[in-house]
Amino acid sequence: VPLEQALGATLAEPVRADRDYPPFPRVMMDGYAVRLVDAGKNVRVIGELAAGSTWDAVLQPGTTIEIMTGAPCPPGAEAVVEKELVQGDPNAVILPGTIRPGQNIIPVGGECAAGSVVIDAGAPVTPLALAAMATFGIETVCVYPRPCLAIITTGAELVPVTSEPGPAQIRNSNGPMLAAMARQSGIANVCLAHVPDAMDELGRAITAASDDEIIVLTGAVSEGKYDNVPKALEAYGATLVFHKVSQRPGKPLLFATKDRQLIFGLPGNPLSCHLGFHRYVAPAVRKMMGLEPLIPPAFGVLTKAITIKGPRTVFQLAHVMDAGDDWVVRPLKGKGSADLYSAATANAMLRFEPESGLHAAGSRIDFEWIVPAN
Ligand code: AMP
Numbered sequence: 072v073p074l075e076q077a078l079g080a081t082l083a084e085p086v087r088a089d090r091d092y093p094p095f096p097r098v099m100m101d102g103y104a105v106r107l108v109d110a111g112k113n114v115r116v117i118g119e120l121a122a123g124s125t126w127d128a129v130l131q132p133g134t135t136i137e138i139m140t141g142a143p144c145p146p147g148a149e150a151v152v153e154k155e156l157v158q159g160d161p162n163a164v165i166l167p168g169t170i171r172p173g174q175n176i177i178p179v180g181g182e183c184a185a186g187s188v189v190i191d192a193g194a195p196v197t198p199l200a201l202a203a204m205a206t207f208g209i210e211t212v213c214v215y216p217r218p219c220l221a222i223i224t225t226g227a228e229l230v231p232v233t234s235e236p237g238p239a240q241i242r243n244s245n246g247p248m249l250a251a252m253a254r255q256s257g258i259a260n261v262c263l264a265h266v267p268d269a270m271d272e273l274g275r276a277i278t279a280a281s282d283d284e285i286i287v288l289t290g291a292v293s294e295g296k297y298d299n300v301p302k303a304l305e306a307y308g309a310t311l312v313f314h315k316v317s318q319r320p321g322k323p324l325l326f327a328t329k330d331r332q333l334i335f336g337l338p339g340n341p342l343s344c345h346l347g348f349h350r351y352v353a354p355a356v357r358k359m360m361g362l363e364p365l366i367p368p369a370f371g372v373l374t375k376a377i378t379i380k381g382p383r384t385v386f387q388l389a390h391v392m393d394a395g396d397d398w399v400v401r402p403l404k405g406k407g408s409a410d411l412y413s414a415a416t417a418n419a420m421l422r423f424e425p426e427s428g429l430h431a432a433g434s435r436i437d438f439e440w441i442v443p444a445n
């Protein structure tokens with residue numbers, strides 16, 4: 072991709088220096104280019120050299136050139152004395168008694184040699200990496216492709232945020248949430264469709280997404296009469312990999328493939344849906360983009376006790392705050408997996424093993440950030 076489109080992607084090849092850097096002996100300070108034998112002497116100023124210009128004649132003892140930061144050191148000059156360290160008038164200056172050889176000059180190749188690896192494959196393209204690539208003349212760069220992702224929300228009860236809900240309707244919140252999560256994961260292209268619970272419309276929406284690398288469906292993946300996602304995927308020709316995970320929330324999660332396409336059926340409950348993207352879709356996207364699938368957990372101190380019963384792994388949203396030495400982790404316990412009221416301010420997720428009992432207030436606990444940076 073062209074350099075300006077690479078931000079946030081992962082390098083698929085190393086970045087190498089196209090020539091020695093600096094490519095000429097670069098002056099690091101505004102000052103005077105001098106010969107070492109002239110230390111402590113009064114020398115004649117024979118001209119000036121600004122950044123972007125060159126000087127051909129060899130500098131002779133007894134003379135100096137006023138020189139600017141970024142200019143190439145003239146031949147014969149052995150050091151550059153900072154402007155602040157000389158005295159005199161525009162025509163002649165007195166140099167300090169001690170001058171170090173090479174003072175304020177970076178020699179050719181002093182930063183890196185031609186051909187050396189500046190950034191390894193697998194590194195993210197950051198603004199600084201972009202700057203390095205621009206320096207090394209890299210116009211286009213090979214990065215892992217960012218997948219395109221189709222989101223299909225399902226449910227006759229759902230209306231978009233722009234419509235007034237009827238008596239038995241609620242607003243579609245999973246659509247905007249999944250689109251936002253997809254963008255946060257670095258997806259190149261997100262498209263969003265909504266279908267009521269009819270089988271034929273669901274089938275058409277899935278077929279319309281057949282060119283995308285990933286399809287994420289939400290809702291209609293459980294045991295209800297209108298939970299058509301498993302049937303529709305079968306009709307589409309997808310291969311079921313798993314359906315149902317021993318976790319809370321988000322048990323009815325489904326994963327299927329069709330050729331190289333990945334298909335995730337996430338439950339409709341907003342927090343189950345969030346968990347499904349965070350724990351299943353996002354790691355797959357990271358892997359496809361050449362990154363480590365899982366971000367290592369951080370740890371902090373639990374603010375209030377939490378008891379885990381039952382045979383499933385429990386995921387719990389939390390709000391984590393900086394408390395100086397430690398992260399303070401406050402679980403956001405709501406009324407089940409549809410409760411966005413208590414979840415809206417979450418920035419982290421906790422994982423508890425099945426039947427793990429009491430986790431006391433004050434105990435240390437691992438958490439995963441669910442927001443990119445804090
Ligand atoms: P389902 O998985 O289709 O049985 O839906 C489970 C619950 O989640 C139901 O209460 C749905 O109304 C709700 N739900 C499903 N899809 C969405 C959505 N896109 N936005 C908000 N709530 C949803």
Ligand code: MG
Pocket residue numbers: 225226227290291339
């Ligand atoms: Mg539904």
